[in-house]
Amino acid sequence: MAPLTWRHHTLLQALLSRGPLPERDFHDLFTAMSGKNPANDKQLFSDTLGKINKELGYLHFDLRACINQYDGTVYYGVVNTIADEESKLGSKYSVPQIAFYKGLLEAIVQEGGNDGSISSIDALNVRIDNQVVIADNTQDSQSRLPSSITNFLFSQKEKTLSDLIQDRWLAHTSAGKIGLGIRSFLDLRSWFHGNDIPSCVVCNEAGIKASTCPSEACSVRIHNYCLKKKFSQRKAPRACPGCATEWPRQEGEDDAGEDGNDPGEGQEAPTAPSAERSSRRKRKAVKAERVEEAEEAGPSTAVPRRSSRSAKAEAAESAREASSSGAPQPARSSKRRKN
Numbered sequence: 001m002a003p004l005t006w007r008h009h010t011l012l013q014a015l016l017s018r019g020p021l022p023e024r025d026f027h028d029l030f031t032a033m034s035g036k037n038p039a040n041d042k043q044l045f046s047d048t049l050g051k052i053n054k055e056l057g058y059l060h061f062d063l064r065a066c067i068n069q070y071d072g073t074v075y076y077g078v079v080n081t082i083a084d085e086e087s088k089l090g091s092k093y094s095v096p097q098i099a100f101y102k103g104l105l106e107a108i109v110q111e112g113g114n115d116g117s118i119s120s121i122d123a124l125n126v127r128i129d130n131q132v133v134i135a136d137n138t139q140d141s142q143s144r145l146p147s148s149i150t151n152f153l154f155s156q157k158e159k160t161l162s163d164l165i166q167d168r169w170l171a172h173t174s175a176g177k178i179g180l181g182i183r184s185f186l187d188l189r190s191w192f193h194g195n196d197i198p199s200c201v202v203c204n205e206a207g208i209k210a211s212t213c214p215s216e217a218c219s220v221r222i223h224n225y226c227l228k229k230k231f232s233q234r235k236a237p238r239a240c241p242g243c244a245t246e247w248p249r250q251e252g253e254d255d256a257g258e259d260g261n262d263p264g265e266g267q268e269a270p271t272a273p274s275a276e277r278s279s280r281r282k283r284k285a286v287k288a289e290r291v292e293e294a295e296e297a298g299p300s301t302a303v304p305r306r307s308s309r310s311a312k313a314e315a316a317e318s319a320r321e322a323s324s325s326g327a328p329q330p331a332r333s334s335k336r337r338k339n
Ligand SMILES: [Zn+2]
Pocket: 200, 201, 202, 203, 204, 205, 222, 223, 226
């Protein structure tokens, strides 16, 4: 087999030194290196990646593409295909830091529901002791936890959170919350499938940040970017592929026509009732502004954006709670979970 050429090495070197690259940058690099445009020379592009991967496979690395589920951008990156987080994060992060990352991961994909994000406060309150107990799997391991776990300080969590964001294992979402970073999307495909994260019915990838079918009885999830493709014909029926319930229009979908002139709407303070209605009609730039405003005003005014379904479900739930006075409050996370 012919060895890799300088062209292959250039691509690989760029991904290794710069980390995951957006598709546009990676394509530009490919064009600079080969003189061919990957959009027109799809075969050459995939042959080149295939050749690199054949060599990388011996070292348990893989060059792959994935989508950032929060904004639909495609990225290319090189990942370590050995399954455990220790070998991926171990060169830089300590045992308690890795335990914290695992706890955050679980909170984001499970407690975050189909929103795929948690607040910074919830992130810093993620426990790490149970992560180590699970790995250890013995009865009285709590008493034998290393002091690095039991003495892991709040300030160390803050530092780790910021490092994980810097290294793109985690990321700030446009709503100012904490979600998965592109490296987690690249790396954790098999982990998602092994942890029963519901898949998107269109692309079959885990639906971390996705829309849920409006029908309470149906568990179908679809990524927002997959929805756009699926329902791109405006006249076509917007039926759920699982139960045929009509799927509501999503924020950011092309709803020109309803999207009239709304001068000044972007200036109002983000409050819970109006956020739902107006956010559907906002374009990204405006939304980012509002997030900044909310952040400046302090965490209490930052309204987490939810799907109309989960907002409705919560309203119903709190109504039930109110009517059965004295009943204990269910755990907060259980309210947001839908499986
Ligand atoms: Zn999808």
